[in-house]
Amino acid sequence: MVDNTSQIVTDISHAKVKAVAERVVQELRLAADKVAAHHAEPARYPMPEDKDAAEHLLAQRFDRLSDDKKKRAADAVVADLKDVAGRARRLGDLARVDLRSPASVDAQIRRMPFPERLKFPADELKKLPFLLPEELQAGAGTAAAPSALHKLELRIHSVKCLAETSELGSDEISLAGTSVDENGDALKISPFDVRSFDDGDVKTYAPPKQFHWFNLDEGGTTYPKSYFVTLVLAETDFGGLATYVDRLLDMVRTKVATYLAAAVGGAIGASGGVLGVLIGMAVGAAVGWAFDQLKGIVEDDVFAPVTLSTVIPALTGRWNGKPETAAASAEYRGFGGHYRVTYTWRMFN
Template sequence: MNTPIYPMTANAMPVMTDARFDRGEMVAARPVITHEETPAELDNAAIAAVAEEVLGLAKLSLTAAIAEPEGSLRGTAEGEVAMALHKMPFAQHGGKAEAMQKRAAAMLDADRKAMAPVFGSVVAREAGGLPEGGKVRDVLGAIEGGITRAIDVVDLKITPEQFGVTRPTIDVPIGPGLRLEDGNLVVPRDLLGGTQFEAGGGEFEAALSGIEETEESAIESGVFDLERFEMVWGGTAGADPHPESEFEAVTDKLRLHVLRVRCVDETNPEWWGDDEIALGGVSVDEDGDTKKIAERFVGSGFRDGRSKTVNWPYHMFSLRESYHFPKRFGVSFLLAEKDNGRLSAAIQKLWENVKGAVSSAIAKVAAAAGKAVAAFLAIPAAAPVIAAAISKAVDWVLGRIVDWLIRLFGDDIFPAQTAWITIPSLSARWYHLDGQWGATWSPVLTKRFRGFGGTYDLDYRWQLYG
């Protein structure tokens, strides 16, 4: 007998799993695919701290690029976003482009410390002899080249423990020579074996080198603590928990299909009229790698209640690119008026730069904490989980950037909407509408876009196939 189970999460939403029972005992759990939204807040302290700094740098870079479109950021992703905003139809009416430029310039002329909550630590700290109470524009030299380079000057206050990493330890025998000096425990050399601290060699140095340079010693030394890591990150990665063909034929490819775009509320007629809608995107695989999805024409003449059915096989992922599970994939949809495709392309490029900045920041923290921590971050059980968290952080940063631009310059932008999916096994399936497990097609899912004074829905489905 197959009995579905619906355990409840903290927010009282059912998470569907399925199990087979034999005389009351569970025999095998059936893997079920799950969908999720971009979180309102990032729950990992280290990733959240990195994301906040990258968000501040991105805001600062965008503000500088909008204030000075022909300035030093021209050609960067931030410069392209600013140029696209200046050239959008809404900016060409009623002096909006000039007003946008003046508002950005005023933010650069504001007090640095007062703007620290907006732009982050790069404008808050006193560095390079900058005067007390200086302006935001005094630190613009730090962001030349965009956020990917600017992250190198940020002072990230993140400890290895926030990454779920414990520091390497050394066993010291108890002896009468132990003493405290200036609050530090001093261990006599004879308690550690004579020449272990001799310059240029010794067993202690060899052991320490091993701790720093190998993944195995990261585990053996206690740097990698499975229980602590799962507590901080919410899980680990591993081999497929369900042998192939345990339940039925294996499917090793995942495809997202865009079904239709529907007008819920027509956009502002001042500029929309019968203009054409296009859809671009960015894909994110299980290792955090991103790819640009080419823009496609959807249709024109949208009015309230009207929809356009396209039935596109939009993007495909391989489930065999790496061995680890669960695998998390995402597709970020960028809806735009066809003539404004320049903004869509610029945001795609900005996604890549934000990802580079987040990854660089984490590498910077790991390097500062020592090679043992860097080795830990590459352990197969940890790396995919961290890559997924980075992807989630990038999506979170991009969402906050667009929200900020909307608040700053008006609702003339469609925010990106990202579809996330988690595959726990090659044998994973969805439920059929009748409640039976085993569907290779997801239910129809919807993303809602609000912008330009209007609302549009995009319907899509996921498909597993071999």
């Protein structure tokens, strides 16, 4: 029997794919720079006419900052723009993007050739060793296979406030998210209120709350299959955060797939199997990196989302012989607060 695997996505093991994801994050950072620079000098740094551009999505978050924080962010970006040599070293070919242009960052980059340094043979995407643990590469063992299970769910067991945020009064916490299945299809998971929290408070779900579920029979019989859920924890009055993360995730996923196709010199085909695992990891890691890069420019008092993943090698797969993982936790720290979400993955019928 081959074991399922699960993890919190924080990195990408394939160096070239990691570089592709880092480029996507750099582009989002450039769009955020444009938003901040526009706040300082609107005529010099005009916003793009394309309302679907990343700049407009990021501007919605920037507008929620206090006037003082907007000014600090704008001043920092304008000062950085004067360091032409430093930006060239840090950004490489992306330093050619002109934030004074009315064209969006994305539109300008699409007119640039794809960097040779990011290209690699397509066959590398089919190699397992850089991607999966040894037990998943080795194939089935000698133990008798358990019965097939056709559904997968992520279950929330509890949400604990280890330290409430620096906001006045109790924290009104909600939980939302997005999911990506074995085909790369994404769904928005609507927010729900958890409870009002003070230091030490815990919301326990008994039985555990189903946050999202997947049909393991979808996407054909190509294995392994990978599944990703991004958990977004926020104070309820932050408003629109779940929608923002959903749109940001969609932008990242689209760019990652487009750039991987460019990196290997053509269409990358179906996104299931090993390729699906790799793309999902790239997207999950890039979203986390993007929040870190955008902190202080278009974000303020927001917990960075956490992306969880599991890889299912077969319908008979188990985690250490069991249909449910051991309880694990996702940690959220920010603006004086610390929350812990305890969860499990479970296969069932």
